[in-house]
Amino acid sequence: MHTGSCLCGTVKFEIRGELGPAFFCHCSRCRKASGSAFASNVVVAERDFVIVEGEPSLRSFQSSPEMRRTFCSNCGSPIMSQRGNLPQVRVRMGTLDTPLRRGPGDHIFVASKADWFEIHDNLPQHADRPQG
């Protein structure tokens, strides 16, 4: 199991299952939402993602017709996003408090990458969202 929390500690969550694929997302929305060059997201089954503290402090923002982003309203930490009615969430890996054996395996939305950031690894790069 993995645990995570926001910057101010109000929101705490557990991931009660396996972590799915993880991505470095360079899309412009993730850049704005994170305030950085990219977001690091891991896919988790919705049923395995459980808010254990601070649920009333969570707020959601519909960043596109199909994407909702959920964050702590007290400190602004991005926590996760959910696309449409898919039974999965994308957890912001920087909020995890437990160690991970490995990081993301792909760069996605590289076509939208910040021009001031260069990718210095050999992971696969996808212009937008990979199929599947």
Ligand SMILES: [Zn+2]
């Ligand atoms: Zn917070």
Ligand SMILES: [Zn+2]
């Ligand atoms: Zn993105």
